Each structure stands twice: as C-alpha cells, then as structure tokens.
Amino acid sequence: xxxxxxxxxxxxxxxxxxxxxxxxxxxxxxxxxxxxxxxxxxxxxxxxxxxxxxxxxxxxxxxxxxxxxxxxxxxxxxxxxxxxxxxxxxxxxxxxxxxxxxxxxxxxxxxxxxxxxxxxxxxxxxxxxxxxxxxxxxxxxxxxxxxxxxxxxxxxxxxxxxxxxxxxxxxxxxxxxxxxxxxxxxxxxxxxxxxxxxxxxxxxxxxxxxxxxxxxxxxxxxxxxxxxxxxxxxxxxxxxxxxxxxxxxxxxxxxxxxxxxxxxxxxxxxxxxxxxxxxxxxxxxxxxxxxxxxxxxxxxxxxxxxxxxxxxxxxxxxxxxxxxxxxxxxxxxxxxxxxxxxxxxxxxxxxxxxxxxxxxxxxxxxxxxxxxxxxxxxxxxxxxxxxxxxxxxxxxxxxxxxxxxxxxxxxxxxxxxxxxxxxxxxxxxxxxxxxxxxxxxxxxxxxxxxxxxxxxxxxxxxxxxxxxxxxxxxxxxxxxx
Numbered sequence: 001x002x003x004x005x006x007x008x009x010x011x012x013x014x015x016x017x018x019x020x021x022x023x024x025x026x027x028x029x030x031x032x033x034x035x036x037x038x039x040x041x042x043x044x045x046x047x048x049x050x051x052x053x054x055x056x057x058x059x060x061x062x063x064x065x066x067x068x069x070x071x072x073x074x075x076x077x078x079x080x081x082x083x084x085x086x087x088x089x090x091x092x093x094x095x096x097x098x099x100x101x102x103x104x105x106x107x108x109x110x111x112x113x114x115x116x117x118x119x120x121x122x123x124x125x126x127x128x129x130x131x132x133x134x135x136x137x138x139x140x141x142x143x144x145x146x147x148x149x150x151x152x153x154x155x156x157x158x159x160x161x162x163x164x165x166x167x168x169x170x171x172x173x174x175x176x177x178x179x180x181x182x183x184x185x186x187x188x189x190x191x192x193x194x195x196x197x198x199x200x201x202x203x204x205x206x207x208x209x210x211x212x213x214x215x216x217x218x219x220x221x222x223x224x225x226x227x228x229x230x231x232x233x234x235x236x237x238x239x240x241x242x243x244x245x246x247x248x249x250x251x252x253x254x255x256x257x258x259x260x261x262x263x264x265x266x267x268x269x270x271x272x273x274x275x276x277x278x279x280x281x282x283x284x285x286x287x288x289x290x291x292x293x294x295x296x297x298x299x300x301x302x303x304x305x306x307x308x309x310x311x312x313x314x315x316x317x318x319x320x321x322x323x324x325x326x327x328x329x330x331x332x333x334x335x336x337x338x339x340x341x342x343x344x345x346x347x348x349x350x351x352x353x354x355x356x357x358x359x360x361x362x363x364x365x366x367x368x369x370x371x372x373x374x375x376x377x378x379x380x381x382x383x384x385x386x387x388x389x390x391x392x393x394x395x396x397x398x399x400x401x402x403x404x405x406x407x408x409x410x411x412x413x414x415x416x417x418x419x420x421x422x423x424x425x426x427x428x429x430x431x432x433x434x435x436x437x438x439x440x441x442x443x444x445x446x447x448x449x450x451x452x453x454x455x456x457x458x459x460x461x462x463x464x465x466x467x468x469x470x471x472x473x474x475x476x477x478x479x480x481x
Contacts, residue, residue: 002073002429003065006419007057008235009050009079009149011035011099011254012289016057017416018065021424023439025417026068027061035254036096041103041331041339044096047085050149051156055217062218069219074227075157075210076423078415079149080254081231082170084128086143087152091159095139097149098128101255101286103331103339105131112173116189122331122339124172129192146196150229157226158208161198164228166274168200176200178272201228204270204426227426229419230273233257233281237265238418240384241410241440243433248380250369250399250407252389256288257281258369260378266432269425283372285365287329287343289389294329295361299354312355313362314394318401318455320356322347324466325364335375340474346466362395363456366402367463373403382406386413396444401452402460412441 003026006017012035018027031053036044062068086094098104105127112118112127120127125146133140147155151163168176175183178200187194201207206225215221233251242249243265251257263278273279287294296306328341345357373380383405389395390409400407421439424430 001071002424002427003068003071004073004420004423005061005075006235006416006421006423007054007075007077007150007153008232008415008419009077009153010232010235010415011080011101012293014050014053014057015414015416016054016061017414017420018061018068019417019420019439021429023417023421023435027064028416029057029060031056035099039104043099043102043330045099047093047097047149047152050079050153054153054156055214058214058218062220070221072220072222072224073429074225074423074427076227076419076426077150077153077229078232078235078419079151079153081148081167081233082123082125083149084125084132085147085149085152086132086139087145087147087155088142089144091155094142095136098132101330102128104128106339108134112190118173120172121333122337123333124170126172126175126190126192130190133192143196145198147198150231151198154207154226154228155198157210157214159211160208162207162228163198163200164203164230165200165272166203166230166234169272169275170231178275202271203228203230203234203273204422206426225427227423229422232415233259234273234422235415235419236386237261237279238422238436239413239415239440240386240418241413241437241443242384243436246379246381248373248383248405250383250385250390252365252385252387252392252395253289255290256283256285256365256369256387256389258283258373260373260376260380262378269422269433280376280378282334282376282378283369284333285327285368286331286333287327288365289387291325291327291329291343291361291365292389295358309354309358310392310394312353313359316355316359318363318398318452319459320360320363321352322349323352323356323360324459324463325357325360326463326467326470327361327364327368334372338471338474340478341471342474342477344466344470359394362392362398363402363459364463366395366398367460369399370402370460371464371467380405382408384408384410386410386415396446397449397452398456400446400448402456404448404453404457406448407446408443409446410440410443
C-alpha cells in the first residue's frame, strides 16, 4: 500500500506524519525549535536545525514503520512564509533565517516608498533582502540562492533549487507573476541579483526526487517525488478540513491567522492556491499562540499548572471583569500594519487574578483576529479551528462567541496529516478532497452562546477604542527601546 509523508515546518516546531491511503497514521513526530530575538522586533531561526530535525523524523519513521522503505509514494512539504533563507554555493546556510514576523526592515520599507513609490509590507522578503545587502554585505555576497522554509527542505531532499509560486508571490509588490515569473526589471532597479532566485513550481508539482545519499542513509527504495507544497497555512487549511466554499479557517499556532474560502479548494488546488483570489488571507496576530507561551514563561508555570489556570479562567465571566489585553507583542500586521505597536494590558485593578489575565489574553487574540476579519468584508459561514491553541476548549468557546459563528474542531486535526493527503492528491491517487473528512475523524462543534456573544460585541467595541487610543503611544515607547 502506498504511504504518504507530510512535513510541516511551523513557527515553533516541525512535524511529520506518515499515513496510508486510508488515513491511518503510521508514524508521527514533532520536534520543537527556538526563535531567536537578537534585537527588539527581530525574529530568526536556524535553518540547519530544520534540516537536522527533518532527517531525525525520516530516520524515526523508517525505524517505526519499516514498510516505508519500499512503499513511500511521495513527500509534501510546507512551512511558515515568507522567510528569507540565504544559501551559499555549497548549499550551506549563510546566516540564520529571517522570519516573516521579523520587523527589522522598517527603514527599508520607508526607502522603497519614498524613493521608488513602491509599497512593501513588513512581512515581505524584498525589504529584508535589502537590509541584508546594506547591513551584512559579506553575507549578501556569499548568497547564491535565496530560499524559503519548505523550499529549503525540498532543496536539501532533492538538491534542486525551488519555490512554490504562491510563496514567490509573497516576496512583495510586483516581484513575481505566476505567468511571467520573477520581475527582473524590478530587481535591477533595486540593485538586487535575480540570479539567486530559484525556479518556481505549482504546489502539486514535484521539484525533484529524494537524493541517492538520503535514500541510502534511510534505506529507501525507488523514485520518491518531493512536491513544492505551499506556506503552512495550506497545511492548516487541509488539516482542519476547510475545503468548501464559505469555510473560514483559524490557525492558533505561534502566530494566529485566518483565511476564508470563496471557492471549493478542489477547483484551485492544482493551480495557484493562495494566488487564486478565491482564498483570502483576512487576519493575522503575530504573537497568537506565542502570547500563551509568553504568559506561561512570565508566570513561571508548568504545562499542568497552565491547564489549571485555564480551568480557573473558565470561571471568570466573559470580558474578564474589564481587563483588556492588546496582543501586539511583535507589532501589528492586520488590518493596518504597524511595526511599532507593542502589547498592552489595560484596566488592571486589585481584584484581578492570574485567571483574569489569562482569559483576557485569549480574548485579546480573538478580538484582534475578528478585527482583521471584519475589515476584510469577507463572509464565513462556519469556522474550522486548528493549531496548538485550538486544543484549549476555552479559547474555542471565546472564538465562537466573538465571531458569533459555529466553530468546528477535529481532535485529529493536523497540518502534517493534511499534507500527507495532499501528497496523495498531487500523485493523483485522489481526485478531490472528499476523503479528507474520513482521514480527520470525528469533530466537536461549539455553538455561540447568545448572552456571551452580546457581551463580546460590547467588549470588542471597547477593544477597538482602546487599540486606537494606544496608537499615539507606540512611537514614544519605541523611542525608549
């Protein structure tokens, strides 16, 4: 029986899942990694660690499921996007990867606007590439290939430079077009070498086959295609079963994101997915799940103590007795980007407890997600939720009531599992996504509560007022850093 491998390199860990045609999970492993913050607003990771973690996962899977040696039919990759991973002529990483949520290129974005009339976002690769040229010229000169997260993993697996067309479109402005490719005229104008940019592929196209040296290391036989894949939002969409028109997907991972489908996924999956203009990115909280990690570290509590804190927070009324958390620990991306924004806790009183603080944090992330969704003017008919944060039943309840929509959660929900399914789809072993639901198993649906929804409607309005009021303070706070 054919086996399919999904590899999902998210914001805080890489996860692999090996599944058979019926969706039975034969092996699963998650390996965490750290994000480095060398300066305020910066975010970096060691790409070599991503690769070593991938090798560890492959070795573990072969040991756990020996039939993988002869039955592995395909590998699908995804990763956080858009990241900047500079690689030298020997295929070695030049410096730590600069992540999508890194805000170092503020001056570069301003320069591009003022000098060239080009509007770039803080997440875009081009401003960070210019930062690399101007601040680390030796690293810039050594760079012979500019990759992203999952493109780097596919490159190491196959030896072939690559990028999926959807991720290439996230480099910024008019840097890439799916039909004409990289905009070399723009790169000449910006004095950036287009020669280091890799060839692009559709998500279901194979960028190559697993190299002989890795097949020998793991005892794998045959030609194993590695597919281009797409950003980790694709893994989340597949892993939640959000494949129908009107589905809204919320991913509560390191960052919290939301997408809305205005078309069946099967109608666009063999073409551009995120560039289809039918799948819309509507909201992003850079420190979504990271906010929970932050408060856990701040309070110095264990995972077991965090569960107890959640139970205590459930007993706090909706609205946290007036306590408000603005979750801008890493700035704001939606609805209006603001790299200078900082997190805030407002309305503290002597009666507030750690449980109030925790609930306010969960509510703040939900408000921020809803703020982007509201500004997008897109409409979801139901929400499907995934990511580590989705395991928190209180957070699911809060999201349902803030959005005033049913929230569906598959306990088996998993991005890497969704990617394994997508590998089978790329091989044309499946013609559509009708079997994905059976892979994901049973689901839990949370319906909004009318009283809590009304409370959150009022609290969300207050959130918006406080969020706007804080905008004038951020430049002052940043000056003090």
